[in-house]
Amino acid sequence: MIQGNVQRGSASSKIEIRGLSKVYNGRNGETIALQNTDLSIMENEFVCVVGPSGCGKTTLLNIIGGLEEATSGSVKVDGVEVKGPGKERGVVFQQYALFPWKTVLKNIEFGLKLRGLNKQERLERAEHYLELVGLKDFAHAYPKELSGGMKQRVAIARAYAVEPEVLLMDEPFGALDAQTRAQLQEELLKTWQKEKKTCFFITHDVEEAVILAQRVIIMSARPGRIKEIIDVDIPYPRDQSTKLDERFVRIKNEIWSKVYQEYLEVSK
Template sequence: MSTDLDRADPAPGRADAKISFRDVVRTFPMKGGEFTALDRVSLDVGEREFVTVVGPSGCGKSTLLNLAAGLVEPTSGEVLVDGRRVAGPGPERGVIFQQYALFPWLTVRGNVEFGLKLTSLAADERRRRAEQAIDLVGLSDFADALPKTLSGGMKQRCAIARAYAVDPEVLLMDEPFGALDALTRVQLQDQLLDTWSRRKRTVVFITHDVDEAVYLARRVVVMAARPGRIHRIIDVDLPYPRTEELRLSPEFARIRNEVWHSVYHQTPAGSAA
């Protein structure tokens, strides 16, 4: 039995699904009973698709991502990657969190190369892949720098490079830009899309920021809370590459307002529509 992905029956839904959530429920014990974080969530994310997930606090966004990462298991239902049931973490899924989780005693190169040391790659190949990933995120001039000398944005680029170095097929990103200032955040959004355009991967990106969700994604998944479930899925019919002009366009504003309304003007569970 695999430690990360197990075989499952072919998934229904879209034929190009890279990630599938099938009727997923996740509960957590709490005093006097249990808390339902996700309630019967079903979602397909296509091959090489960029999907963002937004919703009010407590809607289960991070739980959804942790299930795909294999960090937690569903209470019922299943999560599939390439038609195989997720049964734990695996190298085909890179995970990036808001906290950079860099080793302070290692350089940028050392941090990026660290994950590769868990593979059977020779030292020179590990170095080559690390250098390639560092160049991909624009940190070549800082490869020998320690994290304490880097800005917050540079630390997050290092974390992204570390994920890319192991060449994952899926990137799972949990509010990676949430702690950054507004200008740095916009710059890293553009950097991420540039990297994604060159190394197409399936991306699930969790965020609280509606503008960020629309700017990055092909589809925005809007979650509803208590219990967590999918409220709406909104297509972002805007071309790539995304630009500042596009961000300021009426069409962007229209989609942004549609997502905003879906997030912040939901009918509470159990209320009449």
């Protein structure tokens, strides 16, 4: 277990966040979404972020992704400060954001076309990642013909296809039923173990965080800060049977008790 904000800083860090703060100015004055946040994420590491609504989880992801600017502090990927979106960072949101008029294959090829890959390269790479997420037989289907879980697999395949070094995921399974969610958790872990991306995954589900992550980051109630970081010392590969493991139950309960305290702070 690692207490506080500063941890694992080293030359091998993939993402370095230092002194990060974000303040929004609205009709009711200032809202501090993030305050003086420090975090190091290693190359190929899988981290999950949990915490009450409004604690700055999505704001932190958006700043890492270059979709929002910080008020102060910095985010560096491989030592280069983030100034906007970049091809080394892919994002998967809860909403699938697929083009309804394009087939599954063409949805995945879209980002590859923007990268300048030729037709044959686009096809080969799109087919590879479709197979990786188990949708090879649906290459020529349209999004309206897919279930929610299948659409999310397409979104994940599309993010992987452009081969980012960092994958940022904002509650990608949050709208899915429990069975589909469990299936996609296992598939994501298998894909991550094959592809070895650095994954930054936001979830409200503590159990999901523990099954996926090497470390779970607990955010405090607003203003958002890193309250604590918990190491998940359970070896991979993991599957749904892992949830019965005594260590899993212990870690889940420890994290949940800390997250619940933050929910209580919000409700005061």
